[in-house]
Amino acid sequence: MSDERLHASVLVTPDAERRRLRKERRQAAEQLRYQARAREHAEKKARLDAERQERLSTVYLPRAGEAGAEMLRTPGRFRLPKHQDTSAVVSGQYPFLAEAGLGSDGCYIGQDLYSGASFVYDPWTLYARGAITAPNIVIAGIVGSGKSALVKSLYTRSLSFGRRVYIPGDPKGEHTPVAELVGGKAIILGRGQSQRLNPLDEGYRAAGISDHDWAVQVTGRRRELVGSLAETMLDRPLTPLEHTCIDHALTTVMRASKTPILPQVVSEILDPSPGTGSSTDARMREDGRQLGHALRRLVSGDLQGVFDGPSTVKFDPSLPMISLDLSRMVDNAALTSVLMTCSSAWMEGALLDPAGGQRYLIYDEAWRLMAYPSLLRRMDQQWRLARHYGIANCLVFHKLSDLDNVGDAGSANRALANSLLANAETRIIYRQETDQLGTTAQALGLTGTEQSLLPGLGIGQGLWKIKGRSFLTQHMLHPAELEAFDTRSKMLG
Template identity: 25%
Template sequence: MGPRGWRGPGGGAWDLLPVPPSYRGTSVQVCGLWPFAGGSGRPLVGVPVGHDLETGATVCCDVINWFRHGLISSPSMLVLGLQGLGKSSWTVRQILGLADQGVIPLVLGDMKGEYGAVIEALGGQVMRLGENQRLNVLDPGAMGAAADRIGGEGGAILREQALQRSAMLVTALIQIVRRQPLADWETTLINKGIRQLLERRHGAQEPPTLPDLAYLMTHPDPDLVRAALAGTVEEFLDATKPLARSLEALLDGPLGRTFSGQTTERLRLDSTGVCVDVSAIRRHSDDVKAAIMLATWSEGYASVEAANALVEAGLDTQKHYLMVMDEMWEPLRIEGAGLVDKLDGLTRLNRNDGVGNIFITHSLKDMESMASLADVKKARGFAERSSIVVTAGLAKEDLRALSEVKRMSEVEIATVASWSTPAGWKQRMIRDPQTGQTRPAPPPGAGKVLIKLGERAGIQTQVTLTAAEMDLHDTNTRWLSTP
């Protein structure tokens, strides 16, 4: 008997052997098919993201479950790739897969408006910040509300943290306007002024605002005068004139529309997900984008800290969050704004806060475009601290730079680089079977990613979105054409 059957009289051989169908399932689902089942060498922990391009095996991956099961030391992921090759599609799969497991997605600063429909489909909250929406940076917000519920020493500590966060944010906004750091005494006065305003308004229906702080700096009380080591009000006004001018410039400039009044809508962590859509400011100046992104990050992490404080006080149950930061490197490039330091501090404690992070950018060049060498090193630290690096198609030069952070073999570099190059010049269009409209077909490398974990060989994965995911996340709607 040969490999194709019996030959000779009475026998029979197959010239063409059919390929038997293959099915994927859990050990519970296929246990009755033994011994016609084969195990997978790929991790089956986490969100199913696609299939292995080499073996066809199912690939599962996400920062929360891999951290919970000890596969990674920190729940952080860096996603890289050229535009249109599937970075946001990968992220949508992460959001939906983890939301199904009770993890709350927080998209902090959706610069292109790509995730709002996904969060709405989950029944979550979509905040559209930038046009006719205001954010009060002096509002204690979720931290203040949690402090009132906790009470006692724990509430006082949380209220102090809320004050320090407001002072940090006001300082950073002034640095964005000035493009240089504040003097130490100016930071002290801002802290002192905010403390006075919050104490006066404690228990009031509305918290103080930035215009209140600007007024206080031009109409100081004796405590504020003494804090500046001034003998008289006139001496105080003369010494603090640069600070007063900076506050007025902040309020009268393009940032005033967003930061000069009470918060229009507060972020709610009791929802199934949150997306802060800032696409309205995408074509605004770098100053506006940097300020609003910074305020968005601060509001998001403050809300998580407040939720965790309630858990520690026994007033709520523990929740886990997935922070998604897309296109985050654009505002970080502003020299003197301090955004790199701010984000560096926020993300270092993600493990202790019950938060998983997904950072999304095009390549490491985005991180290296900072004006300061110190900022460049800190920005590269985001990549170095990311336990998982997921890269779609990139140029070889970018991949070699990435290899300095997460070592890649020459075969991996060549493979991933090939995903960014079309095979030929043939036009590629697809037609929607329901509407009959046509659009450009996805690039040949779309959805192909390499998952890198430490020194392990990368997992080449093909991500295929379901029809429901495609309906929620179609980035080519403006290119639709009728037949």
């Protein structure tokens, strides 16, 4: 037991030692804060000294100006008088009050009535800049508001930019003198005229299309045209049996002639060539009797001598302007619509050239075409392909309520007509009567302020709606243009 030793260790730190460590930590923290405050004080003092030196080195002008000759010093305080003026005058000093406009690339239209600046427009330039996604145009205005002069100046001024103009149907003949004036051609159609158009012409053939594919395209286009004409003349949709009669007639005629004409097709429908058997031929003759007699009116009735033979004129795409004058045939609205369909089909075949350049296609009195479902479908197809062929379609109305004649409310035809407006991002509205404001505002999406402007617009003044942007413009004409475009000469004497 005497050799054993006891060993002990401290398991708990005494309280006196903890207090000492805490004191040391507090002193170290206080030392750090003191050093931080000292640095901040030194930085602040250096900054204040620098500012003081800058103030001492800066020269301040006296309130009344420097003393001495030619210092413009005044004995009293200079005060500017208050000035009040209109925004039209102040816009020169405060340009942010005015719309920036569409730029300077394009055709001069006139003056922006809000800013006083020049108003310039070109659908292809705006499309290239991404300002619009559809080059089509809708123009509406009552008689005498100046919309006709706007259309003519728009396409004639575009000729210097390399554009071309095609008018597939001019019911009033007012574009004929303009076409002759600019070096273009006006084709006058009607009873007693020597010129004929064959709407069943093959049309333009793009490079690289095989003979088989080309034959399929031509046959389909001819079948669609004859069907549209038949529906218009019958004023009802075709039956499946009547479609078969058209297919049989076209196939037979095209087998015998490379370029068929309407009289051959009508004759084949009324008296089918024997081939499949006497009973079948007799049944086809009976099924196509109403169809054939309806189409016969185009070649032996009211329109005889217009579309009943080979074309006597050739479409020349190098001309700056081509217009089809239908003014000799405006005595019957239904026949005028058929006439515009045939003429537009003849011109359409020559326009289907993607390398043909940028072209205006003007549809004057557009409501005549839109009243017929078959013709409306053809227009819709053309509008959807406008960008592919570089074409800017332009519809001209008197008033937007003309669309109420297109089918019943909520019908497919009414929806199709409204889609034409939706695919036109340039909408130009000239003066409208008070009873037309609601229809116009609803169709074109006008605000209350824009709607209130329409009844008070003067001649040549129009509201331009271009993809959400609005411009109030005054169309301006050169005296030579005014003389060429004036449609009031007969009224003025």
